Amino acid sequence: VISTTDFFMPIVDDPFTFGRIAATNAISDIYAMGGTPLMAIAIFGWPLDKLPPEVGQQVIEGGRSVCQEAGMMLAGGHSIDSPEPIFGLAVTGRVKIEHLKENSKAQVGDQIYLTKPLGIGILTTAQKQKKITNEDETRAIDTMCQLNDIGCKLATIDGINAITDVTGFGLGGHLSEVCLGSNVAAVIDYNKVPILPNIKDYLANGCSPGGAQRNFDSYGHNLSPMSSEVQSIICDPQTSGGLLIMVSDSAQAAFNEMMTEAGFDLEKIGEIIKLDNDKPLVQINVE
Incomplete structure (x- = not known):
């Protein structure tokens, strides 16, 4: 229970x-x-x-x-x-x-996936500031109302080593928790991270939520250096965000099949790597 x-x-x-x-x-x-x-x-x-x-x-x-x-x-x-x-x-x-999944069981070599795009905190801030378009508001609501029920199906696959949901601490914070709990590090390919449309425009228009900066102040020391724009997205607090899933090589085929059958079209966004105390806990590669 x-x-x-x-x-x-x-x-x-x-x-x-x-x-x-x-x-x-x-x-x-x-x-x-x-x-x-x-x-x-x-x-x-x-x-x-x-x-x-x-x-x-x-x-x-x-x-x-x-x-x-x-x-x-x-x-x-x-x-x-x-x-x-x-x-x-x-x-x-x-x-x-x-079948119980925890956020502290990631293993070196796991591939990292995210089931929902980032940017919810930015869009809800734009909504509060009355700067959001109807289309983007609808998109944000649809994203927040999407159940993460794929999680109970993924639990049956051996080799899905860790799952957590991305919520108020943003991707950077929740991935940091996974790494700290699992005694590993992570590298993220920022260009593969799913992001809601028009997010950069809203950031340029002053719609970064205060929670993003508070998040960075809390765990920014775990992250590699990045631009203010990337920081705002990686640290963006999500409401009803997606699942962050760590998948071993042995589980990759079963994972891909299940996600495709469920209607997901996911790319891996990164990989769990060996912890090196001389390097950032979470490395964000933008190039």
Whole structure:
């Protein structure tokens, strides 16, 4: 039995969509462990003096719709009167012990894959600043509402050594955690990293979230030197981001077959390498 919880304040205006995003994000840790979600309870805070309860009900219904998509029940929850809206889930799942995936088991030689493009933090910042196009806003929402349910299928493949989901610490932070926990290092081919369209334009227009700089301040010492643009993307905090998957050579064929059948078209973005204390923990190659 595995359990996780996550919740946050709205990052979009539409209450139903907020509920969907928050629920998708909360379930993600179960999938990252290779698990199947069984049930969830809601964590809900609502400013009753500012917003009508009917709007809050739309948030809950958005969360319920994602739970149904994930094949589990939203079995109640707890609500409080709070200064700002908050919503999330506490999720219970299950996984066979031999299939449990952790973020501390990466091995030298593993190929690294990422299932969702980066840039969500930049686009949600652009949305707050009212600089985002309708097309890019829709693209961001669709990305955040995409379940990471491929994780529970990947768990059955021997040789997928580690999985984690990329969320608030960005790619650089979550990959650093994998490397530190596994006593390895990583090299990333930046040109292969999936990035949402138009991200560079939004960065040029001042849409880098404050969280990206805080992330860099926290773990930038683990990364090789890079331009401010690359830094903003590598450290961009993701909401309901993709799975970061470490795949051994022996599992490569089965992994490729499963991902293709599931509709993914992935390129490896890097490789796990031997730790060298004289070199950066995570090397970002831009050329």
